[in-house]
Amino acid sequence: MMKKLKPETISKYYEDHFPLDRFTSLIDKTDFHNREFGFVVGEDRFVRNISFHKPKNMLDFMIKNSVKHAYVGAVYETPPSKDFPIQKIKWKYREFIFDIDIDEYDAYNEDGKYVGVRTCGCKGDVFCKDCWSLVQDAAVFIDKTMKEDFGFKEVIWFYSGRRGVHAWILDEITRNFDQPQRLAILDYLTFVHDKKRTQSIEEIPNEAKPLRNRIYALVAKSYLEKSFLPSLLNPVNPLLQCRNCNSKMKAYEILSETIGKEVKGMSFDKIESSLKQYQIKCPYCHGEDLENFSRKELEEELERLNEFGLTENKAKRILRRIKEIDNFDHNQYNILIPENTKLRKYFSSQILLYRYPRIDRKVTMDTRRVSRMPFSVHGKTGQIAIDITKNIRDFYPDSTPQVQDFF
Amino acid sequence: MSFELPDWYILKDPGDITIEVDSWYSFAEKRLERFLSQDLWIINRPTWITEDEWFKTKVEEIGGHFLLRLAVSKDPRLASWLKEVEGDLFEFRFVSSSDFDEKINVLKDLYGEKNIKTINTLNQDFNFDFYERFHLADTPTKPSRYERSKFGTTVKDLDKRVAIRFHKISPIIAAKKALLYQGWAIVRLADIRLVVKREFEKQFISILEKSKEIIERITDLEETIKPIKDKITEIARSARVAGDFSRLGIEEGEAIFTKPESYPPCILELVRVLQSEGHLSHAENWQVGTFLKRAGMKINDQYKFWYENSVDNVGMTYEEFVQRIGYQIRHIYGIEGGGIDYSPPSCKTCINAYYCYWAHKKLEDIVEDIKIRFKDKSESIIDKAIDDISRLIINQRFQSACARFFTLYTGWNVRGRRINHMLNYSRQAYKKFFGKKSDDKSDDETSEEENINDEEIKA
Numbered sequence: 001m002m003k004k005l006k007p008e009t010i011s012k013y014y015e016d017h018f019p020l021d022r023f024t025s026l027i028d029k030t031d032f033h034n035r036e037f038g039f040v041v042g043e044d045r046f047v048r049n050i051s052f053h054k055p056k057n058m059l060d061f062m063i064k065n066s067v068k069h070a071y072v073g074a075v076y077e078t079p080p081s082k083d084f085p086i087q088k089i090k091w092k093y094r095e096f097i098f099d100i101d102i103d104e105y106d107a108y109n110e111d112g113k114y115v116g117v118r119t120c121g122c123k124g125d126v127f128c129k130d131c132w133s134l135v136q137d138a139a140v141f142i143d144k145t146m147k148e149d150f151g152f153k154e155v156i157w158f159y160s161g162r163r164g165v166h167a168w169i170l171d172e173i174t175r176n177f178d179q180p181q182r183l184a185i186l187d188y189l190t191f192v193h194d195k196k197r198t199q200s201i202e203e204i205p206n207e208a209k210p211l212r213n214r215i216y217a218l219v220a221k222s223y224l225e226k227s228f229l230p231s232l233l234n235p236v237n238p239l240l241q242c243r244n245c246n247s248k249m250k251a252y253e254i255l256s257e258t259i260g261k262e263v264k265g266m267s268f269d270k271i272e273s274s275l276k277q278y279q280i281k282c283p284y285c286h287g288e289d290l291e292n293f294s295r296k297e298l299e300e301e302l303e304r305l306n307e308f309g310l311t312e313n314k315a316k317r318i319l320r321r322i323k324e325i326d327n328f329d330h331n332q333y334n335i336l337i338p339e340n341t342k343l344r345k346y347f348s349s350q351i352l353l354y355r356y357p358r359i360d361r362k363v364t365m366d367t368r369r370v371s372r373m374p375f376s377v378h379g380k381t382g383q384i385a386i387d388i389t390k391n392i393r394d395f396y397p398d399s400t401p402q403v404q405d406f407f
Numbered sequence: 408m409s410f411e412l413p414d415w416y417i418l419k420d421p422g423d424i425t426i427e428v429d430s431w432y433s434f435a436e437k438r439l440e441r442f443l444s445q446d447l448w449i450i451n452r453p454t455w456i457t458e459d460e461w462f463k464t465k466v467e468e469i470g471g472h473f474l475l476r477l478a479v480s481k482d483p484r485l486a487s488w489l490k491e492v493e494g495d496l497f498e499f500r501f502v503s504s505s506d507f508d509e510k511i512n513v514l515k516d517l518y519g520e521k522n523i524k525t526i527n528t529l530n531q532d533f534n535f536d537f538y539e540r541f542h543l544a545d546t547p548t549k550p551s552r553y554e555r556s557k558f559g560t561t562v563k564d565l566d567k568r569v570a571i572r573f574h575k576i577s578p579i580i581a582a583k584k585a586l587l588y589q590g591w592a593i594v595r596l597a598d599i600r601l602v603v604k605r606e607f608e609k610q611f612i613s614i615l616e617k618s619k620e621i622i623e624r625i626t627d628l629e630e631t632i633k634p635i636k637d638k639i640t641e642i643a644r645s646a647r648v649a650g651d652f653s654r655l656g657i658e659e660g661e662a663i664f665t666k667p668e669s670y671p672p673c674i675l676e677l678v679r680v681l682q683s684e685g686h687l688s689h690a691e692n693w694q695v696g697t698f699l700k701r702a703g704m705k706i707n708d709q710y711k712f713w714y715e716n717s718v719d720n721v722g723m724t725y726e727e728f729v730q731r732i733g734y735q736i737r738h739i740y741g742i743e744g745g746g747i748d749y750s751p752p753s754c755k756t757c758i759n760a761y762y763c764y765w766a767h768k769k770l771e772d773i774v775e776d777i778k779i780r781f782k783d784k785s786e787s788i789i790d791k792a793i794d795d796i797s798r799l800i801i802n803q804r805f806q807s808a809c810a811r812f813f814t815l816y817t818g819w820n821v822r823g824r825r826i827n828h829m830l831n832y833s834r835q836a837y838k839k840f841f842g843k844k845s846d847d848k849s850d851d852e853t854s855e856e857e858n859i860n861d862e863e864i865k866a
Contacts, residue, residue: 148589149587149588149590150589151588151589151590151591152590177574181574183577183581184577184578184580184581187580187582188587193803198801200800200801200802200803201801201802202802202803203802205583207583207584207585207598208583208586208587209586210541210588
């Protein structure tokens with residue numbers, strides 16, 4: 001649990017370590033005085049419609065008020081202020097921004113049951129290396145699409161400081177995009193509709209060939225490597241589920257704690273016999289009936305695939321083969337997956353459902369929205385919204401500096 | 408400008424043309440005739456016309472168009488009518504022009520020269536062959552593909568591809584109907600036809616603004632062009648009424664609104680909700696009201712319809728209701744407000760901003776409705792239809808789901824497999840169940856009905 005951030009620590013970070021020049025190099029300095037900023041100050045009071053004459057004035061404000069969260073908004077024809085809020089002044093432009101949050105992959109049915117795609121048991125703001133790979137894959141996919149399909153040159157990625165990443169597209173043409181133009185790019189990138197509820201999947205298009213090929217090269221490969229029958233070839237850390245309170249937990253962690261030494265690489269049978277041997281109970285309700293949820297899921301999926309004629313052996317062959325292919329593409333997908341229309345349809349919907357990027361649409365669409373300021377402190381985690389452009393493929397948040405680390 | 412625009416392209420700068428004031432009316436009248444008779448929508452000189460006569464025709468075309476613009480520029484209702492008919496004429500000519508370069512040049516004028524390229528130029532710029540790399544093929548235009556559309560067999564080169572900067576054709580990008588490479592959207596002309604027409608209409612409206620400035624600057628001009636304006640009003644009104652009735656496939660005076668069997672699912676559902684709950688949202692009121700109007704309901708009948716079904720009538724006499732709540736109904740008929748003669752929204756607009764049965768009702772309830780409505784049909788046909796419709800809804804293809812439902816209901820297939828407008832649905836359903844015998848098709852699930860998809864109702 002992170003200790004509460006001290007205001008003086010935040011102020012000191014902004015005074016001594018905030019890279020003001022790097023921040024202002026991202027935005028057009030000529031219009032700085034007409035740009036909106038927003039901050040969380042004091043006891044979680046959110047203020048916006050603030051503008052500054054010069055970047056130095058902004059930094060002074062942040063130091064003086066020890067701002068917990070800092071946001072940057074659009075540029076207007078006149079400086080936004082309390083008397084002239086953004087609703088009353090003319091919008092001029094805003095950077096084109098994408099926001100990928102890990103909780104965009106969660107969904108719940110009408111009874112409140114989790115029906116999202118994270119199979120590791122994490123949900124909401126909580127994430128592990130397994131599910132964070134969804135964010136990494138999404139960032140790589142969007143980065144390539146922006147550069148190869150849309151021809152954008154300057155795509156800069158930032159960690160959001162908590163549960164996701166932001167892409168700032170800095171090509172000049174993008175900042176004047178109106179809402180329909182931003183929405184069109186979003187729609188081009190969207191295959192999972194109503195993602196928090198029905199998660200309906202659009203078919204992979206034929207005409208948009210580079211996009212289609214990229215889906216097979218990146219998303220399908222990722223699905224086959226990470227989400228397709230993950231425990232069929234090698235033992236994985238399986239999920240246990242309490243039949244009494246439905247809580248889920250990871251088997252290796254709970255066994256290690258009980259036995260008193262690190263457990264890993266155990267087969268399903270061995271795990272189940274250990275549960276009985278050590279009479280392990282649910283840590284949440286102390287119920288005694290823990291089920292191997294991962295095994296159940298595996299068996300159900302194998303049964304479903306069997307209906308399409310894909311046997312366990314054929315599935316194992318796919319899993320072995322995918323590890324050997326470095327440059328996976330559409331043609332290799334066609335060779336690897338048996339030629340069965342129903343199976344292919346099922347596969348393509350699973351690929352998109354489980355591994356396709358999910359974007360927070362409001363951040364991209366809303367031209368008057370404020371977004372987290374690059375290099376600022378996240379008031380809840382104390383982490384810095386650092387530039388991760390050079391390693392989006394491997395970036396994991398635990399490597400991010402916390403504001404306390406500077407002192 | 409380094410490219411030449413064709414004479415039929417009405418946004419082309421005509422240079423200096425002088426027309427005597429005495430001839431204004433006849434010029435305008437000839438131009439109006441062009442809208443009414445598609446025989447006159449020619450773009451190339453026919454062999455039986457001499458060069459001199461052809462030049463005269465072109466002057467009449469440009470001059471007449473200029474005068475019509477002047478006449479309508481201060482009247483939003485007439486301006487909207489002229490935009491639609493000019494848009495139709497442009498679309499027809501764009502589609503029928505047999506010169507591919509002409510099409511490219513028109514696109515350059517509409518979108519800016521730097522935003523349009525041929526695929527050959529793109530191949531040179533990027534130093535590879537797009538057709539080869541992406542396995543593209545330009546299938547030659549098959550006349551049969553368009554022969555049942557409103558363009559008939561005059562369609563030329565619509566299957567050829569061009570490259571447009573992606574931000575100029577947002578709806579096509581959103582629909583993933585373009586091959587995108589380094590910011591260039593490679594698209595078939597057939598896929599951008601409507602987007603191009605919308606761009607033409609957008610630019611036409613900004614030119615109308617200039618005509619309005621002329622009228623406001625020169626004081627007696629308004630009086631001089633009044634006869635032209637009166638003529639346009641007369642033609643626009645008759646064309647609108649005749650057009651709507653002919654599109655609905657009924658004679659003027661017949662009332663499609665009296666046959667709820669021909670209502671589309673969205674309107675049937677909204678009427679059901681109105682009758683059971685007594686009110687709809689503002690947008691839904693508008694959707695039902697504009698539909699009933701175009702389905703032949705007169706304003707007095709519409710007052711009665713809402714008075715009987717809506718809870719707005721509580722404690723109100725019919726006269727009070729007409730006076731107070733009737734404002735919205737009069738607005739729909741263009742009697743109040745901006746004076747625009749409104750049509751119901753298209754299916755796309757309904758999906759995004761109004762009510763679409765397929766997009767907004769829960770799938771389980773839709774399935775239940777279908778089972779109840781078609782309980783007399785064979786179980787296997789119903790199951791197959793439910794399966795198809797569910798799949799289409801899940802894939803967000805609501806207009807196709809509507810078309811599949813239409814086939815289940817009428818036994819007629821919808822060419823293009825998509826319903827684009829509620830009035831088209833009604834027209835065909837009306838034709839099926841109440842049309843003349845000669846129009847009837849057999850109740851065969853595989854029969855082909857004429858192309859609903861390519862017909863458009865102006866909204």
